[in-house]
Amino acid sequence: MSTPAPFPTASVADWIDHHAKHSPDAIAIITPNTKLTYGTLAQRVEHGAQQLCVSGVAPGDRIALIVSDELLLLTLLLAAARLTAPVLLIPRSTTTAQRTNWMTAAGVKHWISDVMPAGSKHGPLKAIDAKAMLATTAGAFKCHSPADGLDPQRSIFVIVAGSGSTGKQKLMPITHVQMQSRARQLCASLGATSHDRLATLSHMEYVGGVHRLMVAICVGAGFVILDRERNDWRHWHQRYGLTILSATVFHVQLMLKELTESDTPQLRPLDPIQLSLSSSVVTQELRQTIMTELCSNFRVNYGTNESWSISVAHPTDLLRYPGTVGQPLPSVKVNIVDENLHPLPVGQKGLIATQSDQLISGYLDDEQANQKAFRGGWFIPGDIGYLTDDGQLIFCGRSDNMMIFNGINIYPIEIEQCLLAHLEVADVLAMPTRHAVHQDVPIALVVLKTNAHSTEEQLLNYAAAALGPKQPRRIVLTPAIPRNRMGKPIREEVINILRQAFSKTAPQS
DSSP states (O other), X not given: OOOOOOSSOSXXXXXXXXHHHHOTTSEEEEOSSOEEEHHHHHHHHHHHHHHHHHTTOOTTOOEEEEOSOHHHHHHHHHHHHHTTOOEEEOOTTSOHHHHHHHHHXXXXXXXXXXXXXXXXXXXTEEEEEHHHHHHSOOTXXXXXXXXXXXXXXXXXXXXXXXXXXXXXXXEEEEEHHHHHHHHXXXXXXXXXXXXXXXXXXSOTTSHHXXXXXXXXXXXXXXXXXXXXXXXXXXXXXXXXXXXXXXXOHHHHHHHHHTOOTTOOGGGOTTTTSEEEEOOSOOOHHHHHHHHHHTOSSEEEEEEETTTEEEEEEOHHHHHHSTTBOOEEOTTOEEEEEOTTOOBOOXXXXXXXXXXXXXXXXXXXXXXXXXXXXXXXXXXXOSEEEEEOTTOOEEEEEEGGGOEEETTEEEOHHHHHHHHHTSXXXXXXXXXXXXXXXXXXEXXXXXXXXXXXXXXXXXXXXXXXXXXXXXXOSEEEEOSOOOBOTTSOBOHHHHHHHHHHHHTTOOOOO
16 A cells, blocks of 8 residues: 655655655556556656656756647656656647747747647747657666755746736746645545545646646555546446546536436435535536535535635535635635735625645746735735635635626625525626726626526516615526636627627616
């Protein structure tokens, strides 16, 4: 049986060596076609590091990975970690212009891909063929070991690209120690042990997959690379021994659509598995549907790329506290503050502020964004929330989504929670329309439950009785609210729905 990896170490790759030494035959990676032990994985990572050196990658060089094959991707990621060569993860869906801009901003010296022809260029950089590189025999070549003398607190493991409210891309460097701290904390919150097998429904090109991989490696558990093309998710527990699954709202919605009459509440198809949704945007209706029809052992994980997990809501929390994202994790400090960082009393809404060892030190070369988000020793993600008497963190939406109607501050979540409490409402999205006099006129898109017959007027009256001046001034009934994989609204499609509705009547003021 594997023992937990030491902490901290100069490189996350040291964790592979730990398990290869103490439990070399323990299963590290499971794919639809093969299983790799920790001993074999350590050999693959060492070979990958040697081939990176042969290809001209030196310790500290920043490299970009655009890789489709997930086993290949994680091998290169860990091999780069062995060299302490920071990795910029680039999803295949990005445009050529985006890739070039990201690589330039991150100071990338090499880029490696299995989807681009060898020699393809982004600016002055030529692509290295990932598969051909790892297929090459290393021979007697020995890499220089970079770990000695390096400061693990400063050495970057991975660079994550994220969007900002200004439209400018934010580059977030996560050090080896920060990633190790995140993995250890998530292990504790999930209750993961060496007996578990973990998987994510997001591709490894996204940092969420990297976090789940590191959780598995932290305790010497198995990490499962799923065949997402096969529609056999009901059998993942039996086929792979899967015990912990990470998903997004998008993935869960697809699963719910595929439920059949044989999937009764007594035979919830994912009940043998712990299901974790990494999103705060999980409506109360969806939470209840998941727990009654899909998986009773369901959790909501609230966090950001900058800080990773801030809190986790367990099944009992989800049933008892509408809108909760759980209690802050033991290593995370959460405070609710005003714009001047003054603490607010329990129950009062304000900005969520957080501190932890998992938090990045700041964005790369973006002093304006750093000054806004990292203030007085706190990270301010721009989310609104409040704490209950017993420490539950209630998520209330984004601060930059706040509406000001006739001088009244209105948060979309207030309207959404009100309408979701209506017995015939399944989903809600509240937002403003701009007005020269009234500033932000609140409106709401509403999806009714099957066989429901409530009208716009009836729902407006219902909201007026509960919210008074904060009520929506127009409700648009729609069959569905377009959302992306993380459950966030797709702006362009929402605008099209509103444009069609407003071409008939305008919202009242």
